[in-house]
Amino acid sequence: MKIKIILLLFTQLVVSSCSAQKITSNKLVDENATQETKNLYKNLTLLKEKGFMFGHQDALAYGVNWKYQEGRSDIKDVTGDYPAIYGWDLGGTEYKSDNDIDGVPFVKMKQWIKEIYDRSGVNTISWHMDNPLTGKNAWDTTPNSFASILPNGSKHELYKTWLDNSVKFFLSLKGSDGKAIPILYRPFHELTGNWFWWCKNNATPEQFKEVWKFTVDYYKSKGVHNLIYVYNTSMVKSREEFLEYYPGESYVDILSFDNYEYNDPTKDNSFVENNLKLFGIMDTIAKEQNKIIAFAETGYEQIPYDKFWTKTLLESIGNYKISFVLAWRNHGWQENEKKMHYYVPFKGHPNEKDFIDFFNLEETLFQKDVTSKKLYK
Known part of the structure; x- marks a missing residue:
């Protein structure tokens, strides 16, 4: 009887140990990811137990009524601290432009970056890539635009040259320590919408998966090993919708979605309800596949x-x-929309008081919180 009890306890210990290892695993899409990239992913996995990064x-480029002022951000003006994670965009690298899509x-x-x-903050990058078929902007949804960049598509070689431009950008990102700077990379963002040329209304699931996998493999083949793929x-409302275009767990590191509040939240609770539902869907998938999730x-x-x-x-x-x-940008006055x-x-x-109260919460993490965690070590 004692032997059976000992064996049972041993089995439970092994299972618990394996579960703990699974939770803290830092396996990435890129098996050759730099050590700093691996460290960041591992630490992001651990950090979410404490709270979420804001x-x-x-954030550092401009704000309401200011631009390119050293050390400034609207968040720092209000709270005395910077955000923990900073969003940027690659729109413009297609043509080797000096400026991105937002100038x-x-x-x-x-x-x-x-x-x-250097201060242990985190960088994430999206890409409002121009339409390769028409040469117009990302919001041009001309039919067959996405199909044109498939390996046998009419604009595939052009797409590769655009990727090469981004490869140079990613490889040029070095910290003061000389190491490649890890980036949370969010290509083809908001893919389940209908407003970009890469959205689901312009691509079949098979086409999207093929291009996503090609893109990831292309970066790896060019020696880019500092990307965490997001x-x-x-907004989608079912597991089936979320996974319809999903390229597979071996090609994705982080699961995420975008959603904005457009209605008065005191009269319409759909923003809260829809987000909670989708977080629940992502959370289940993340636990099955050992991923992390984000907004x-x-x-x-x-x-x-x-x-x-x-x-x-x-x-x-x-x-x-x-x-x-991640909250969207503080552009200020929008001349074309007059607002x-x-x-x-x-x-x-x-x-701003509500935001300061938000900042002061234990679970909201800003720059000083992540600096102390040394996320790249």
Whole structure:
């Protein structure tokens, strides 16, 4: 009887040990990922148990009524600290442009990415890539645009030259330690929408998976080993929808989605309800496949509700252990739409107090919180 009990306890110990190893595993899509990239992914896996990183698009480049001021960000103006994760975009590298799609000089972007890495912050990059078939912008959904970049497509070779330009960019990112800077890379973002040429209305699941796999393999073949690949949908409401275009667990490191608040949250709770449902779907898949999950883009333009951060956003995340939340950019005055375009408070914003309360919560992680964690070690 004692032997049986001992064997049972031993079996339970082995199972528990294996489960613990699975939870903290840092296996990446890129088996040749740099040590710093592996360390970052491992530490992001651990960090989500403490809370989620808060991020902001183009945080250091500009804000409401300012641009390119050294050391400044709207979040720092309000809270005294920088965000933990910073969003950038590669739009413009197709043509070796000096500036990205939002006018940010790539030279400056590289410098900021380096500064962020040096202080143990995290960089994430999307790519509003122009339509390769028509030469128009990312929002041109001309039929067959996506099919044109398939390996036998009419624009496949052009697509490869664009990828080569991004390869040069990624390989040029070095920290003060001389090491390649890890990037959370979010290609073909919001793929389940219908507003970009790469969205599901313009590609079959098989086509999308083929291009995604080709792209990842191409980067690896060119010696780019500092990328963590982020699969990013728009709002979907079922596991089947989320996985329909999914290229497989061996080609994805992080699961994420984008969703914005457009309605008055005191009258419409759909933002919270939809987010919770999708987080639940992703959380189940993540546990099955040993991934981490994130809220890759969100916000409420101009933030007209005084409890958006401490109530609406927090309630929409619930108890799910997510890696990060990234708010969209603070462009300021939008001439073409004749309105202000921003997603986090700036100094003097009427609802900045709610954001400060949000900042002060234990589970919201900003720059100082991640600096102390030494995420790349």
